[in-house]
Amino acid sequence: MNIALVLDSFDPGRGGVEQWTAQFARQLLSRGHEVHIVAESCTNDVATNRESTIRFHQIPTTKNRVDRADAAADLLRTVDQQIGLDVIHDMGLGWYCDVLQPHGGSRKAAERRNLELAPKWIRPAKRGLSSLLPRYRDFNALNEKQYGSKTNDRGQSRIIALSKRVKAELINDYDVDARRIDLIYNGVDTQRFSPALRVSQGARWRTRLLADDDDCLFLIVAHNLQLKGLPTLIRALARIAPASPQAKVVVAGGKRTEPYRRLAESLGVIDRVQFLGPVDDAAPLYAAADVYVQPTFYDPCSLVVLEALAAGVPAITTARNGVAELISSSIDGYVVDDPGDDRVLAERMRELLNADRRAAMGRKARQLAQRHTFARNVTEMLALYARVTKNRHRRAVA
Template identity: 35%
Template sequence: MKIALTIEKVGSGFGGAENTVAMFARVMHDAGHAVTIFARKAGGLDLPAGVRVELLPLGPLGRVRWLRAVRFAQEAAKAVRAGGFDLTIGFNKTYAQDVLIAVAGAHPGTLEYNRARFRSPLRRELWSLGKRLNPTQIGYRWIDRQAFGGNRPGEPGGEAGPFVIAPSAMVAEHFQRFHGVPADRIAVVPNGIRLPDQPPTPAETAERRARFRQRAGLTEGDVAALFIAWNYALKGLEPLLEAFAKLAPSRPTAVLVVCGSPKTQRYEALAERLGIADRVRWIGPVSDPREAYAGCDLLAFPTFYDPGALVVAEAQVAGLPVVTTKQNGAGELLTEGVDGFVIDSPWATADLADRIARLIDDPALRRRMSDAAAADAERHDLKRRLRETLAALPGFDAAGDRDEASEESNRRAA
């Protein structure tokens, strides 16, 4: 088959989703398909020679920041419609596609959950008004209308709209609620991560742990709760600091380790006001997150929104119990009380403090949950998830081969 993949940026030089697309292209190529990637930028690619990457020029309007996404979506639509492709797969903010792999979730859902960061109803409304008037957001809504608004039946963006592969049931529900996608046109395949060919030896893990704990200024007896993110506001650092302030006074060994963005000034000031400045370690960017996982004892990730946070899978593979929220699609991978805890909301700080405190207070519980978290690391394997994605595509099987009977059935149904 001739298959087109569309994403604005592709390659390991940009991020997790962008790198996943490159790996997906390799899997499709290895299954015998002719794959073309249409993108605006590419970097850090390691692809077979048979995978074609075409960078689309966006013209003068593409240099206008708030028009860039719209211009890419338009140019990608022209390219795939002119290319005679058998299957077109889009990733994020595109509309001319047979299948949408919704790694970033449904945009209206992102906005709905994002506004919950603000405690003040007035601030929530002002933030929402700003988003409604923002030119970039207007462009995103235009792209959604092209994909799901009902153009010509039987074409990408037509009445049926694209088939959606969502990273979580939460995101699947958003596509049903916000875009009217029928449940039978949605499949759920969780995000995956790249697993090492060989798991680290106990000696390697111990070395990583010692190295990170030295960097973080942790003593042997400290119990470290890890928070790792780049967008601290969205991922819930403020409620985490408030929750930690509730449990820290009675637990002298408890330490909160914050990794990710170097922009910590606001949160350091909050920790000072809460009286826990000496109990928080501000690490900033980490080149190898595996050291942070090895050096800490649990992951605290009270995010306001995440379609399916990769840090949850990474922490579980490393054997860390996880505390997260229902607003994180990856929380669906946890078994409550077995390998983690899922609370109702980031602002449920009493519940957040309670779950973290349980893990700090009970070494045996941490060990049991750690063993449970690491017991089935293979379920997070990106290669496995990509095979599951292939199997979920209409007319394909898990090997990436066309299912002719299914294809014929789909044609008759159409």
């Protein structure tokens, strides 16, 4: 099949949707499909290499998201006329597609969760101000095109929800017909992320992180440290620190770490928290970590949690994370209900100070990840593609 993947930037170094799309593109190529990337920008190796197996089509620079989506639609129509596209798979940039996969979940749900992070007294003002900002108006206009009942000339797009939670949010927030939504969880590369990492790289990376053999390293990897619950993690660490000198936290990602450093200092645990800043590859950190912790306020289906589980690292996350739907709490990980409850999080962290418990849960975590591989993820996507192309052919014949 000729498959177009549409997103803002094709650059796996940026993480998240970009990393997933790059991995997905490689898998499609390995299965004999032709891949076209439609984006505003991409990595130099794809943009400049005419012999590349991935064909890049650049969306013209535009003023806002709505114009960008419309420009992408015009470009896709042109590419389709030239070569014939079997499937157009959009990662959330636009509306002209066969398959829409909003990796960020429901924009409205994410806004609600972000609002929870603000003090209660300021929330009404922030809510009112948001509705006036051009950025939010653009998102609302784009979402209306993406989720509205109107069809484009390829028919009405299918929508992929990364979890049951996201599916419910799309239905409630945008009045999407449930029959239009396909539930497909994220998958993980279980070869790249595996317990073998811990054998081959664990000791070396623990040395780099100045960790003793008896230390228990709690790892979090995130761009938005506030939304992913770092303050809750630091407060939980302060709860267990007096009786647990081996407990330490490693923070990877985030650009503005000063507020969290001040919090750790005020709670007397600044010497227990390492801030690494942005990292290019989290795999060595999973090798060094004992526990992965992400007390997130919103996550459609966290890739980093799946990566940690695949590496055999027990994970603690919240019910606000779509991946929690896959976890059997207290067996292959822990799921806490409230992302702001540092008391409950501290209890779960305290339980995993026990090395035997960590090892048993880590083995179960690996088994869980093996049931949700990236290869399986791709197979499920291709099955959806087959249904989409079959239905479009039926409409054409009719």
